[in-house]
Amino acid sequence: MNWEEYLAQTGELMEWPYPVRYDVKNEVAVDVLVLGGGPAGCMAAISAAKKGLKVALLDKANPKRSGGGSGFDHWLNTPNPCSKITPEDCVAWESANNNGYSNSLSRYIAAREAYDTLLEIEKMGAKIRDIEDEFKGAPFRDEKTKFLFCYDYENRFHFRVWGTTFKPALFNECQRLGVQVFDRVVATSLLTEGGKTGARVVGATGYNVRTGEFYVFKAKATINCMAAHMEQWSFSTELTGIHQYYPNTTGDGPAILWRAGAELTNVERSLPGSAPGYSYPAYGTGSQANTWYPATIVDANGKEIPWIDSQGRILKTLEERTRPDPNQRFIGERCSYPLYSRHELIKDLNERIIKGEYTLPLYADLASMPWYERKVIWGLMVGQEGKTRIPVLLGYQQSGFDSSKDMLQSYSMLTGEGSRGSNRYSSFRRNGAGNRGETVVDWDMKTTLDGLYAAGDALFAGNYYGHACITGRYAGRKAADYALKTGEPVIDRKQVDREKARVYAPTKPGTGVDWKELRNVGARAMQNYCGGIKNEGLLKIGLKWLKDIEESVYPEMHASNPHILLRVLESYNMITCDQAIIHASLARKASNAIYGFYRQDYPAMDPPEWHKWITVKLVKGTVKTGELPIDFWGKLQENYEAHNKDYKGYLKK
Amino acid sequence: MPPRIDFEKCDGCGRCYAYCPQDVYGWDRGKKIPTISYPAECTECGTCELECHMLCVDVYLPYRYYNQPKFIDKKYYVKA
Numbered sequence: 001m002n003w004e005e006y007l008a009q010t011g012e013l014m015e016w017p018y019p020v021r022y023d024v025k026n027e028v029a030v031d032v033l034v035l036g037g038g039p040a041g042c043m044a045a046i047s048a049a050k051k052g053l054k055v056a057l058l059d060k061a062n063p064k065r066s067g068g069g070s071g072f073d074h075w076l077n078t079p080n081p082c083s084k085i086t087p088e089d090c091v092a093w094e095s096a097n098n099n100g101y102s103n104s105l106s107r108y109i110a111a112r113e114a115y116d117t118l119l120e121i122e123k124m125g126a127k128i129r130d131i132e133d134e135f136k137g138a139p140f141r142d143e144k145t146k147f148l149f150c151y152d153y154e155n156r157f158h159f160r161v162w163g164t165t166f167k168p169a170l171f172n173e174c175q176r177l178g179v180q181v182f183d184r185v186v187a188t189s190l191l192t193e194g195g196k197t198g199a200r201v202v203g204a205t206g207y208n209v210r211t212g213e214f215y216v217f218k219a220k221a222t223i224n225c226m227a228a229h230m231e232q233w234s235f236s237t238e239l240t241g242i243h244q245y246y247p248n249t250t251g252d253g254p255a256i257l258w259r260a261g262a263e264l265t266n267v268e269r270s271l272p273g274s275a276p277g278y279s280y281p282a283y284g285t286g287s288q289a290n291t292w293y294p295a296t297i298v299d300a301n302g303k304e305i306p307w308i309d310s311q312g313r314i315l316k317t318l319e320e321r322t323r324p325d326p327n328q329r330f331i332g333e334r335c336s337y338p339l340y341s342r343h344e345l346i347k348d349l350n351e352r353i354i355k356g357e358y359t360l361p362l363y364a365d366l367a368s369m370p371w372y373e374r375k376v377i378w379g380l381m382v383g384q385e386g387k388t389r390i391p392v393l394l395g396y397q398q399s400g401f402d403s404s405k406d407m408l409q410s411y412s413m414l415t416g417e418g419s420r421g422s423n424r425y426s427s428f429r430r431n432g433a434g435n436r437g438e439t440v441v442d443w444d445m446k447t448t449l450d451g452l453y454a455a456g457d458a459l460f461a462g463n464y465y466g467h468a469c470i471t472g473r474y475a476g477r478k479a480a481d482y483a484l485k486t487g488e489p490v491i492d493r494k495q496v497d498r499e500k501a502r503v504y505a506p507t508k509p510g511t512g513v514d515w516k517e518l519r520n521v522g523a524r525a526m527q528n529y530c531g532g533i534k535n536e537g538l539l540k541i542g543l544k545w546l547k548d549i550e551e552s553v554y555p556e557m558h559a560s561n562p563h564i565l566l567r568v569l570e571s572y573n574m575i576t577c578d579q580a581i582i583h584a585s586l587a588r589k590a591s592n593a594i595y596g597f598y599r600q601d602y603p604a605m606d607p608p609e610w611h612k613w614i615t616v617k618l619v620k621g622t623v624k625t626g627e628l629p630i631d632f633w634g635k636l637q638e639n640y641e642a643h644n645k646d647y648k649g650y651l652k653k
Numbered sequence: 654m655p656p657r658i659d660f661e662k663c664d665g666c667g668r669c670y671a672y673c674p675q676d677v678y679g680w681d682r683g684k685k686i687p688t689i690s691y692p693a694e695c696t697e698c699g700t701c702e703l704e705c706h707m708l709c710v711d712v713y714l715p716y717r718y719y720n721q722p723k724f725i726d727k728k729y730y731v732k733a
Contacts, residue, residue, distance in 0.1 A: 003667075003671040004671075007667070012682075013665075013667040013670070013680055013682065013685075061672075061673065061674040061675070061676065062671055062672045062673075062674070064671075064672050065672040065673075065674060065698075065700040065703075065704070066674050069672075069674065069698075069700060070698045070699045070700045070703055071699075071703075164703065183671075184676070209676060210676070248674050248675065386698055386699060387697075387698070389699055389703075390697070390699030390702050390703070390712045391697050391699065391712065391713065391714040392714075394702075395713060395714070563676055563690075563691065566676070
């Protein structure tokens with residue numbers, strides 16, 4: 001039973017420290033099982049429940065606020081009545097920006113169904129329009145629909161929304177539709193037919209991270225919405241030991257899929273990151289990044305830093321920052337490909353600071369901007385984005401900061417280089433920003449295992465809140481269709497027993513090594529042997545280190561309670577993902593610019609014969625690598641129509 | 654940085670403890686108040702402050718970000 005049900009039935013809150021009940025085993029049978037209660041998972045559960053099926057939703061925290069639950073700022077790539085942008089446009093810019101290493105399949109589906117999904121979520125209770133007329137008269141507002149747009153005010157296909165209202169709305173809808181919500185239950189493995197890797201998925205195991213109780217879920221269809229692997233290279237030298245940006249995403253999804261024999265791709269992507277413990281607040285305090293776009297940035301003497309367009313021409317007005325230049329079709333988000341790139345500050349800012357032309361520190365000068373830009377950046381974008389609402393917006397306001405009078409020092413721009421770090425060969429990597437997912441799927445969002453579907457950030461090279469909601473909705477109905485016609489699943493009891501033993505092994509007395517040490521040594525292995533400069537020898541040493549860690553360090557872990565057990569198991573999943581990354585890195589025998597992938601032994605950058613996806617999976621305990629053509633999904637419109645004949649929505653009446 | 658709770662205003666609704674994505678909170682059933690059980694694991698997502706209907710939870714970034722309200726004065730931002 002979940003927190004809400006317990007409270008409603010007993011009138012009391014559960015006690016803590018929780019009575020630890022490792023010996024209790026719960027068995028649940030459903031039609032559709034959703035792993036992960038973020039935006040993708042909640043939408044998937046809603047979609048399946050609407051078809052009248054019995055649905056269970058697991059989340060290691062609570063789905064009301066998990067998965068970007070404290071807010072987000074933008075809903076992207078949405079063809080809508082205020083815009084002429086097509087789904088093909090939405091796919092094209094993402095593909096160009098990533099040199100083809102973008103999930104055009106899921107992005108096409110997302111663009112086709114984005115507007116329908118947004119309106120559905122509005123009906124559930126989320127706020128997507130300026131109904132209070134706070135921004136009446138602003139150039140980014142459509143007066144008729146009251147929609148607000150961002151980045152490209154001319155082409156109007158990226159929405160500004162009240163992201164803090166979304167997750168509670170999705171959660172309420174799940175409950176209204178009778179989805180069985182298992183909060184604080186983390187999925188630990190997939191169950192397969194006969195207990196074999198590569199076989200049909202028939203459910204999953206899990207355990208309650210507060211009480212320790214074990215769960216066996218039997219399901220006709222299972223959907224992986226547990227996002228992607230995250231932060232293999234970073235540990236914090238400070239207290240947390242957890243990465244700040246997507247802290248609850250620890251690669252449980254890909255690790256569980258890997259162990260069951262599902263195929264993964266896009267695993268070997270990474271970017272230069274900052275040294276551990278040196279990060280700034282996510283999205284910063286005044287910069288040119290998405291949440292703050294198009295903030296005016298000035299130096300310590302009030303001198304404005306010029307903005308440039310895709311051709312390097314200085315923009316003369318603020319208005320030009322939110323319109324494509326004459327050489328562009330439209331503006332994509334976070335895009336550097338010139339045809340669709342978002343405008344930015346002068347590229348040689350760092351050199352000009354060194355020469356003394358601009359004086360540090362730099363400030364976001366919201367006070368000099370028109371009221372609607374100031375209000376929408378400070379009040380709406382920064383105010384609705386989960387990582388900045390409380391730590392930045394409310395914190396500064398409490399100190400007396402007034403955005404109409406004061407300027408905001410930019411920490412991330414202290415050298416003029418921006419927040420992403422300039423050393424592309426640095427050991428301190430970070431995961432591939434937005435496009436780091438790895439599950440291979442087809443046009444039904446089905447993985448390479450029967451009975452297993454995927455959605456959201458778990459999808460290979462997919463990302464964004466809207467994409468998660470829409471693909472969740474899609475995968476939910478596809479999984480439901482499968483569940484309606486498939487045979488009864490059968491659980492292999494020996495597989496359950498093996499998994500139960502694995503999960504609870506760290507509860508036995510260990511040598512007292514802390515789980516943070518395990519995370520640190522895993523990150524060190526990746527920094528040393530899967531860093532900015534790779535070669536076969538280094539990668540193989542990395543595999544040896546990870547094997548040693550798995551066989552010698554991991555068994556020393558001791559979890560004194562179910563919460564710490566979760567941290568230990570997450571750390572094991574991160575080691576599993578590390579191994580998959582190194583295997584994929586070994587298989588890619590060429591360098592790849594978009595992947596941040598440089599091999600000393602194969603220095604040729606993006607040779608045409610290597611313009612493809614590398615796949616990895618476990619087959620009978622051995623790693624098998626393979627490949628897929630860069631556009632293996634085929635013709636977008638044709639395939640979408642063929643797989644969704646009965647679907648009706650804004651783009652298909 | 655672990656959240657700060659004003660226990661004089663707290664009415665023991667339990668929402669912070671129910672919804673924390675990092676399982677930072679525990680619960681003292683006797684006193685009917687939340688406990689900060691894993692302070693080091695707080696990542697300042699702000700869920701507890703958003704969910705608290707008594708406005709008694711404050712979330713701040715760690716000191717290394719140096720934007721605690723008491724530090725944010727004319728040294729760190731200037732009047733335009």
